[in-house]
Amino acid sequence: MIVRSTDTEELILIPQTDHSKLVGQLMAHWGNENFARPEPFDSVVRAAACHDFGWIPYESRPLFDAERGETPHYLFVANSTAQLKAYQDCTDWLTAVDPYASLLVNMHRTGLWQRRYDVIAHPKAYLHPKGRLPMQPTEEVKTFMAKNEAIQARQRAGLDEAQVWTNYRLLQVCDLLGLYFSCQEPDELYITPVPTAYTGNKSEGLTMTVKPVGTRVVAFEPFPFRVPNIHVGLQGKRLSSRKYPNPDAFMAAYFQAEPETFVFTLV
Helix, strand or coil: CEEECCCCCCCCEEEEHHHHHHHHHHHHHHHHHCCCCCCCCHHHHHHHHHCHHHHHHHHHCCEEECCEEECCCCHHCCCCHCCCHHHHHHHHHHHCHHHHHHHHHHHHHHHHCHHHHHCEEEECCCCCCCCCCCCCCCHHHHHHHHHHHHHHCCCCCCCCCCHHHHHHHEEECCCHHHHHHHHHHCCCCCEEEEECCCEEEECCEEEEEEEEEECEEEEEECEEEEECEEEEEEEEEEEECCCCCHHHHHHHHHCCEEEEEEEECCC
């Protein structure tokens, strides 16, 4: 759960699954005369749209921080045995649907604990507004990583390595953009390197800048999408109070809150 504070006593909650769907929208529009279209298209877009579906069990019953009277931001949620199982169930389920998409989602998950496999020079990590870094991997997480990286190696056998790693890099770029739109109102950001073609060089690419130029209108330079002035969006919930006395009161407010759609124009 992405937890956003506001200038009022309101709290904006963006489920990771809704952030995930936004990333899928960004990937579906990716590609023009200067940026290679994702290939295989369906699998790469499916991976982007489903990359955080391992949060579905958690978001059906998010944790409650009694001291703060709210649910914690996802960076403060421990990688428990139950959460690791949910990540595993997600990739196992997706393997039955689309093995290539599952491979990319699995690589994304293990890469998050390892600096995105160093394919992104900036930003190194998407921080909580208070500067919180992602949690360091525990021994249980390291075991999870080793198991799944072995699975990934078997899945990549016979595939085009340059293509797989370019698609992994594209997923990291779109995930960072998805966090950019989900974690706060747009501000200025740059991402580098952004791949433009399917090459074997994991560090090849250019610097992309994004900045707001109007109310939820964001300019990209260079522009990576298929047509100008596209619209993307995600849903969240705006809770009227930021402090709840107990988990039951919070869950009631969460379930009762009217969904709000945040729409952005990319130019």
